Amino acid sequence: xxxxxxxxxxxxxxxxxxxxxxxxxxxxxxxxxxxxxxxxxxxxxxxxxxxxxxxxxxxxxxxxxxxxxxxxxxxxxxxxxxxxxxxxxxxxxxxxxxxxxxxxxxxxxxxxxxxxxxxxxxxxxxxxxxxxxxxxxxxxxxxxxxxxxxxxxxxxxxxxxxxxxxxxxxxxxxx
Numbered sequence: 001x002x003x004x005x006x007x008x009x010x011x012x013x014x015x016x017x018x019x020x021x022x023x024x025x026x027x028x029x030x031x032x033x034x035x036x037x038x039x040x041x042x043x044x045x046x047x048x049x050x051x052x053x054x055x056x057x058x059x060x061x062x063x064x065x066x067x068x069x070x071x072x073x074x075x076x077x078x079x080x081x082x083x084x085x086x087x088x089x090x091x092x093x094x095x096x097x098x099x100x101x102x103x104x105x106x107x108x109x110x111x112x113x114x115x116x117x118x119x120x121x122x123x124x125x126x127x128x129x130x131x132x133x134x135x136x137x138x139x140x141x142x143x144x145x146x147x148x149x150x151x152x153x154x155x156x157x158x159x160x161x162x163x164x165x166x167x168x169x170x171x172x173x174x175x
Contacts, residue, residue: 012087069123088164
């Protein structure tokens with residue numbers, strides 16, 4: 001049904017929640033941008049795994065890389081543009097952060113994890129498992145260079161694929 005408008009909540013495990021406005025075209029493809037930041041209380045079955053799951057994964061998959069970190073995690077922890085970009089790039093990744101935001105722990109709920117600490121002069125990222133989650137997260141630096149903001153992101157849903165994009169739908173990646 002062309003021209004149908006869908007307004008749906010988007011609440012990935014990593015980022016903050018948003019409302020997504022999609023419009024369906026004549027081919028049944030729905031596409032649109034995020035229009036508002038919102039917060040929804042997740043149902044019990046939708047809540048992400050706690051820190052105990054991170055520790056289980058970390059114990060089962062020892063550290064295989066240690067990298068230097070020059071970021072200021074506390075700053076990007078509260079940057080809605082960054083967390084939106086990261087949530088779209090890593091939709092299956094869970095993030096926990098220290099109260100000040102200077103330490104992060106990431107995990108995919110299965111077998112990969114990263115522990116990141118940006119303490120001045122001693123910043124480091126430890127990673128374990130088959131995926132290098134911090135490396136995947138650190139790729140998002142393009143966002144500031146392109147001046148892409150949270151409401152510049154969108155999603156396109158096709159019958160066989162779902163795409164996230166930044167700026168315009170032709171700058172997309174598979175979700």
